[in-house]
C-alpha cells in the first residue's frame with residue numbers, strides 16, 4: 051500500500067517497474083482469491099488469519115504486526131464482510147474491532163483491483179474523533195504496508211483544505227471525520243465518490259447520534275447507494291431508523307457479547323466510591339498520590355474541568371507526570387499528548403470524552419471517572435480504555451450520593467458489574483486549603499476554577515434523566531469551595547434557589563442560619579461531623595487577616611468577569627451565592643470585632659474632625675465621642691447620615707472633596723416675580739389637575755396644542771425666510787447691474803490706460819465677495835457685500851447648529867462704518 055497522509059506525493063519513477071510486476075502478480079492472486087472467498091463458509095469457526103482467504107500483502111502485514119490468532123469479533127465479522135455483506139458489529143471494548151473492518155476493506159478493494167488514481171475512492175472509514183481516525187489510519191498502515199498499492203489518506207482537518215483536496219483526488223481509501231469529509235464532498239470538485247464500494251462507521255452509534263446525524267445524512271447523499279456498509283461499536287445501535295438512513299441491505303448483526311453476562315471485558319475490575327462532589331478533588335488527589343507507579347486515565351466532564359484540575363494538581367506536584375487533553379487544544383498538542391501518554395509507563399492523563407472511545411492506549415492500569423458519565427454507554431467506552439485485548443485493568447467511578455441509585459440502575463440494565471468500595475480514612479487527604487490558597491495567589495487559576503464550576507454545573511443541568519442528575523441535590527456551594535472559590539459563581543440557569551434567597555434575606559444576621567452556608571466549607575476533613583458541630587466550629591473560628599484578604603481579592607481580581615458570574619446582594623431572582631454570604635459574614639464580623647473599629651477616645655472626636663470642615667455648622671453629630679462608639683454625622687445636603695465607625699470614615703470627614711460626593715447634587719430653581727424659588731418643573735395641585743379632566747385627555751390636548759404652536763411658528767419662519775431670500779435676490783441684482791455698468795466702462799476705456807487699476811480693484815472686490823461666500827476670513831474685511839452670504843459659523847463639538855431666524859439674530863449683518871456705529875450695534879445686541 052502507498053499510504054499517504056494528506057498532500058504526500060505518490061512514489062517516484064524508480065518504483066514503476068517494481069509496481070508493474072506486482073500488479074501482474076496481483077492479477078493472478080485476485081482470481082484465486084475470488085474463488086476462495088466465494089467458497090468461504092461464514093458460519094464456520096476460524097481461529098487464525100491463516101485460515102482466511104487473504105491476499106499475500108495482507109498476510110505479510112498481519113505477520114509483521116504479530117497478529118496471528120483471530121479475536122471473536124474478527125472471526126465472526128471478517129468472513130461475512132469478505133463476502134460483501136453489510137454488517138452491524140458489536141463487541142466489547144478492546145476486542146479488536148478495528149482489524150475486523152480494516153482487513154475486509156483491504157481485501158475487498160484488492161480483489162476489485164481498486165488501485166491507483168483512476169480507480170477513484172474505493173472505501174471511506176468514518177470516525178467520530180480525530181484521535182481515533184489517526185489511530186485507525188496507523189493500523190491501516192501497519193497491515194497494508196507490506197505490498198499493497200492503495201493510496202490511503204487521512205482527512206481530519208487541521209491541514210489546509212487545498213493540501214487535502216490534492217491528496218483526496220488520488221486516494222483509494224480515506225479515513226476521516228464526518229465534518230471534514232462533508233466539507234470536501236461539497237467543495238472539492240475533483241473528489242469523486244462514484245466508485246465507492248465500502249463505507250465503514252467506527253463507533254457507529256456515536257456517529258449516528260444527534261451530534262453527527264446531520265453531517266452523516268449529508269454525506270450519505272453523496273455516496274452511491276450500491277455499496278457495502280460496515281458499522282462497528284462496543285455499544286451498537288440496532289435502531290431501525292438508523293439502518294434505514296444508511297440503506298443497509300439485509301445487514302448481519304454480529305454481536306459477540308450479546309450472550310455474555312457482562313458488557314465489559316472480564317479482565318476489568320470495576321468499582322465505585324461514594325464521593326460528594328465537594329470531596330471529589332480530595333479523593334482524586336489521594337488516589338493519584340497513592341498510585342504513583344501506575345498509568346492512570348482520569349475522565350472529567352469538560353475541558354475546563356480538565357484544565358483546572360491539571361493546573362491545580364500540577365502546582366501541588368503529586369510525584370507522577372501529569373498530562374491533560376481536551377478538544378480545545380491544538381491538533382499538534384493533542385497528538386503530542388496522546389503520543390506521550392501512549393509511551394509513558396507511569397503517568398496520569400486528565401481528559402474529556404475526546405479519548406473515551408476507541409483510543410488504544412497501551413497498558414493503562416486505571417480509568418478513573420471523576421465526573422459521572424452521561425450514560426451507561428459512555429461509561430462502557432471510558433472504562434474500555436483499560437483491560438484491552440486480554441490485559442487486566444481497573445476502573446473507579448466517583449459517584450455523588452445523589453447519583454448513586456440512578457446510575458447503578460442504568461449500569462445494571464447494560465450488564466455492567468460494579469461494586470462499591472470506600473476510601474480508607476487514613477489515606478484521604480484534603481487539598482481544599484491548598485487549592486484555595488493557590489486560587490488566591492493566582493487569579494488565572496481562580497478564573498479556571500470559576501469556568502470549571504460553570505461548565506460542570508451546566509453539564510449536570512443538560513444531562514438527560516433527573517433520576518441521576520438532579521442539580522438540586524448537589525452541594526454546589528461545597529463544590530465551589532473545593533475549587534478554591536469563595537462561593538458558587540452565578541449560574542444563570544439556576545433559578546431554583548429563589549426560596550433560599552428569600553430565606554437568607556429574612557434571616558436575622560447573627561442567627562444560626564448563617565452557618566448553614568458554611569457547612570460545606572467546613573466539611574473538608576471529617577465530612578460527616580454533623581451540622582451541630584459545624585455550626586459550633588464556625589462560631590468559634592477566628593477569621594484571620596488572610597481570610598479577609600482572600601475574600602476581598604475575590605471581589606476585585608477579574609472584577610468584571612467575576613461580577614458577571616457571582617451574584618450580588620441586589621440580584622433578585624436567583625440564589626444569592628457568594629457576595630451576600632461574604633457580606634453576611636462581614637456583617638457578623640463587624641459585630642464581633644466592633645472593638646477593633648472603635649476610635650479611641652481623644653484620638654479625634656467628631657467635633658475636632660468636623661471643625662476642619664468649613665460647613666461644620668451644617669453638620670450635626672450624634673453618638674458618644676468619649677467612649678468612641680460609632681457616631682452618626684448628618685451632613686447638610688447629604689441624603690443619608692454618615693456613620694463614623696472606622697478610622698477610614700473618620701478620615702473621610704477631613705476631605706472636603708470626598709464629602710462633596712456624599713452630598714446631593716444641587717438642583718436648578720427658577721424665581722418668580724416676587725423672588726421666590728421654584729423647581730423648574732413643579733407638580734400642579736392634585737385637585738386642580740383632576741378638575742381639568744382625565745389625565746390622558748389632558749395629555750392629548752397638551753400635545754395637540756404644542757403641535758399647533760410648532761406649526762404656526764414654522765409658518766412664520768417660512769414667510770421670514772422667503773422675505774430674506776427676496777431681499778438677497780434684489781441686492782444681488784442691484785450689484786450685478788452696478789457691475790455691468792462698471793464693466794462697460796472698462797471695455798470702453800480699453801485695456802491699456804488706467805483701466806487696469808480700476809479693473810484690478812474691482813477684481814479684488816469680487817475676490818473678497820467670493821471669499822466671503824466661501825466662508826474665508828478675508829470676507830470679514832469686505833464691504834457691504836457680506837450680506838449676500840453670511841459667514842457660516844464654525845461649529846464646535848459641543849455647539850448646537852444655530853439657524854438664523856431673523857435679522858436680529860446671528861446671520862443678520864449691518865453696514866457698520868464708524869466706531870460709533872459699532873458701539874451702537876454692540877449695545878443693540880446686548881440689550
Ligand SMILES: Nc1ncnc2c1ncn2[C@@H]1O[C@H](COP(=O)(O)OP(=O)(O)OP(=O)(O)O)[C@@H](O)[C@H]1O
Pocket residue numbers: 116117118119120121124141142143144145146147148149283284407408409410434435438439
Ligand atoms: N487478532 C489480534 N491479535 C492480537 N492483538 C489484537 C488482535 N486484534 C486486535 N488486537 C489488539 O487489541 C487491541 C484493541 O484493539 P482495537 O483497538 O481494535 O479494539 P476495539 O474493539 O476497536 O476497541 P474499542 O471498542 O475501544 O474501540 C489493540 O491493541 C490491538 O492491537
